[in-house]
Amino acid sequence: MVVKKRQYYGFNGFHMPPVPRAPRSARRGLNLNKKKVEDSQLCAFELLASLAGKLLQESESSASSNASEANDQPIIGVGGVKCEQAEDRPLKAECLDHGSFGESAFVAESALPNSDQKCLLNEFSLAESDSILERSSMISNSNSPEKVGADLKTVICKSKSVFENFSGKVEGSFDSRVSCDGHVDNGYRSQQGGDVLDTGVLAVENTCSLKDQMEMCMNFPALLKLDNDVALPTRREPVPNASIPKHRNDTKLGVRDDDVKFSRFKKLLTKPKAFRLPQRIGDRRIRKLLTSKYWKVAPKLQECELSKPAFFEGGMKPQYRKRKLCYSREKYQHDTFYKRKCTDRSVVVTTDGGFSSESVCNSPNKSMTGDKNGAAVMLHGENGISSSVIGHQSPFHSKDSHVLSPFRVPELFISVPETATVGSLKRTVVEAVSALLGGGLRVGVLLHGMKVRDDSRTLLQTGMTSKENLDTLGFSLEPTPVQASPPLCTEDPALLPCDTSQLISRSPTAPIIDSGISDALPDPPPSTNLDTITESNHESVSSHYDMVTDDTLSDCRALVAVPPLNAEALAMVPLNQKSKRSELVQRRTRRPFSVSEVEALVHAVEEIGTGRWRDVKLRSFEDADHRTYVDLKDKWKTLVHTAQIAPQQRRGEPVPQELLDRVLAAHAYWSQHQAKQHGKNQAAILKITVAHAVKNGVEDDQSI
DNA sequence: CTTAGGG
DNA sequence: CCCTAAG
Numbered sequence: 223m224v225v226k227k228r229q230y231y232g233f234n235g236f237h238m239p240p241v242p243r244a245p246r247s248a249r250r251g252l253n254l255n256k257k258k259v260e261d262s263q264l265c266a267f268e269l270l271a272s273l274a275g276k277l278l279q280e281s282e283s284s285a286s287s288n289a290s291e292a293n294d295q296p297i298i299g300v301g302g303v304k305c306e307q308a309e310d311r312p313l314k315a316e317c318l319d320h321g322s323f324g325e326s327a328f329v330a331e332s333a334l335p336n337s338d339q340k341c342l343l344n345e346f347s348l349a350e351s352d353s354i355l356e357r358s359s360m361i362s363n364s365n366s367p368e369k370v371g372a373d374l375k376t377v378i379c380k381s382k383s384v385f386e387n388f389s390g391k392v393e394g395s396f397d398s399r400v401s402c403d404g405h406v407d408n409g410y411r412s413q414q415g416g417d418v419l420d421t422g423v424l425a426v427e428n429t430c431s432l433k434d435q436m437e438m439c440m441n442f443p444a445l446l447k448l449d450n451d452v453a454l455p456t457r458r459e460p461v462p463n464a465s466i467p468k469h470r471n472d473t474k475l476g477v478r479d480d481d482v483k484f485s486r487f488k489k490l491l492t493k494p495k496a497f498r499l500p501q502r503i504g505d506r507r508i509r510k511l512l513t514s515k516y517w518k519v520a521p522k523l524q525e526c527e528l529s530k531p532a533f534f535e536g537g538m539k540p541q542y543r544k545r546k547l548c549y550s551r552e553k554y555q556h557d558t559f560y561k562r563k564c565t566d567r568s569v570v571v572t573t574d575g576g577f578s579s580e581s582v583c584n585s586p587n588k589s590m591t592g593d594k595n596g597a598a599v600m601l602h603g604e605n606g607i608s609s610s611v612i613g614h615q616s617p618f619h620s621k622d623s624h625v626l627s628p629f630r631v632p633e634l635f636i637s638v639p640e641t642a643t644v645g646s647l648k649r650t651v652v653e654a655v656s657a658l659l660g661g662g663l664r665v666g667v668l669l670h671g672m673k674v675r676d677d678s679r680t681l682l683q684t685g686m687t688s689k690e691n692l693d694t695l696g697f698s699l700e701p702t703p704v705q706a707s708p709p710l711c712t713e714d715p716a717l718l719p720c721d722t723s724q725l726i727s728r729s730p731t732a733p734i735i736d737s738g739i740s741d742a743l744p745d746p747p748p749s750t751n752l753d754t755i756t757e758s759n760h761e762s763v764s765s766h767y768d769m770v771t772d773d774t775l776s777d778c779r780a781l782v783a784v785p786p787l788n789a790e791a792l793a794m795v796p797l798n799q800k801s802k803r804s805e806l807v808q809r810r811t812r813r814p815f816s817v818s819e820v821e822a823l824v825h826a827v828e829e830i831g832t833g834r835w836r837d838v839k840l841r842s843f844e845d846a847d848h849r850t851y852v853d854l855k856d857k858w859k860t861l862v863h864t865a866q867i868a869p870q871q872r873r874g875e876p877v878p879q880e881l882l883d884r885v886l887a888a889h890a891y892w893s894q895h896q897a898k899q900h901g902k903n904q905a906a907i908l909k910i911t912v913a914h915a916v917k918n919g920v921e922d923d924q925s926i
Numbered sequence: 927c928t929t930a931g932g933g
Numbered sequence: 934c935c936c937t938a939a940g
Contacts, residue, residue, distance in 0.1 A: 809934060
């Protein structure tokens with residue numbers, strides 16, 4: 223077990239070797255899927271860390287809030303771990319960052335502030351927070367740089383005062399975040415922070431004409447957080463020009479990741495099709511692109527870096543934006559949702575692994591790592607995860623030692639052997655987190671949303687090292703002294719009976735972090751009403767939220783809304799239990815071919831043959847966006863099979879025998895003629911026609 | 927991206 | 934339908 227406190231860019235000074243990537247075929251062998259899992263794991267940790275940081279901030283801010291005079295310090299008010307009473311209404315700031323993962327969303331909910339700050343919070347949350355969030359959304363969706371800049375500024379101004387108050391106390395990355403983190407930050411940070419802030423350069427570029435970068439930094443402490451060293455300097459020294467370059471250097475790796483990431487976007491841009499698809503499918507596509515697809519892009523990393531400047535300023539931005547747009551609607555709804563949820567006493571902060579995950583989890587570098595067991599692996603400690611966890615050789619530990627991939631938390635680097643016990647894992651995490659937060663916390667390990675209580679079991683024994691389970695691995699951060707204060711607003715009997723820890727870890731109201739990387743869909747922990755809700759709406763995030771909203775409005779036991787506990791505990795639970803399903807690219811809804819479609823397909827195949835599905839698609843299904851050429855090919859395959867089996871064995875909407883006959887005829891014909899020149903098409907058609915005619919008389923004859 | 931096939 | 938190897 224290794225726990226290191228390290229700096230992101232550190233990585234032992236490892237340098238990306240200019241070694242050419244293995245050929246695609248070779249790389250393919252590497253389990254990409256597994257990487258996803260690993261990634262998610264990392265995300266979980268990162269989120270954990272970030273949440274912890276948030277807690278810290280909150281506690282500090284609350285302390286300092288007293289001194290502060292201004293009313294605009296709502297954020298500060300956000301009661302941290304030590305707030306005793308959360309009487310406030312729940313305030314929710316939400317931000318799903320689909321951007322980074324495109325498909326993963328993390329929702330962290332933290333308890334709210336005490337009554338003293340209630341006013342502030344409410345006010346802030348409702349008025350400013352919302353507006354900020356909205357602005358954030360706008361920004362992300364905004365086309366015009368100028369506009370973005372303006373919007374951003376506005377946001378900044380609003381939060382600036384807050385920040386200033388804290389500036390004096392800022393000591394580290396965490397502090398810096400405090401000011402904005404609570405509310406504003408989340409909204410923005412999550413969405414853009416991950417992509418932008420992470421890398422100083424990117425941040426600036428992306429946000430377009432942001433003049434005062436310093437301010438920007440202040441608004442997106444999260445970004446800075448990742449690369450600590452960078453953060454402080456920038457923030458304190460309002461020297462835009464200077465800060466930027468600095469970021470670049472310090473966050474070299476981060477930049478690289480982003481670059482790659484952007485390259486992906488670029489790629490996406492060239493594939494407008496993906497965006498034209500129906501939302502659901504579109505998302506899925508994007509998801510795919512982001513997951514497996516981008517690996518292929520990774521090889522061009524160097525290239526990207528070289529062209530970075532132009533890239534960022536040029537096409538990249540549009541692409542980035544475009545991608546964001548895909549989720550704009552969802553975001554809007556989310557915002558709305560949170561606004562409406564002011565009756566709760568908890569603050570919900572949603573982050574999408576964006577800031578941390580993006581670069582970490584989705585880092586193309588991983589792919590590189592996977593390819594070569596060399597140093598590349600070390601680029602991201604996470605890289606090791608996939609291989610090790612999955613049973614592959616970890617580049618990091620090139621031995622056979624199965625090592626739970628090292629997780630990277632903002633400032634932590636954690637590596638745990640598979641044989642480590644749950645208890646040790648907890649300790650490790652606690653130590654790591656405590657180092658950052660100063661202790662007072664305990665960590666819970668959750669698998670499938672269930673708390674793993676037996677500390678004596680090894681990770682291996684808990685099964686969390688398996689690909690599937692790893693996916694649902696989560697951690698909960700709880701205050702060491704678990705005082706079981708009565709649930710404040712829980713009416714749901716299901717929640718009451720639980721013991722404190724249970725509640726903390728399982729309650730949907732508790733901050734939740736999803737370990738999954740690719741789905742924006744929040745998955746509810748088991749044994750909560752959230753389950754049902756989510757279950758019924760796993761296809762649409764927005765709908766899910768809508769439901770939630772309605773539900774919560776009527777009564778406060780809404781899943782995300784009410785923290786059953788005293789909000790002291792901050793828990794991270796995999797939001798997506800079924801994330802596996804959705805995150806691993808949920809299947810498209812089944813859409814049986816209608817007879818008319820079959821007819822069209824048969825007709826097209828008769829003319830075109832069975833080797834040019836794209837043409838078939840273009841000819842007969844041009845407008846059927848949901849029918850890909852692969853679909854057509856598959857359908858043909860099944861049609862042939864159907865035609866060959868007894869009618870009694872056929873299922874689904876019966877296909878006219880006449881069509882099946884034609885299918886067989888065409889199939890037989892093209893099987894022999896191997897779809898050749900067009901010139902022969904006519905003849906072929908004739909032949910088929912003839913055969914068909916003949917066949918009609920023969921009835922069910924196999925061959926022509 | 928397309929094809930071709932296996933799952 | 935999905936996933937992938939291959940071209």
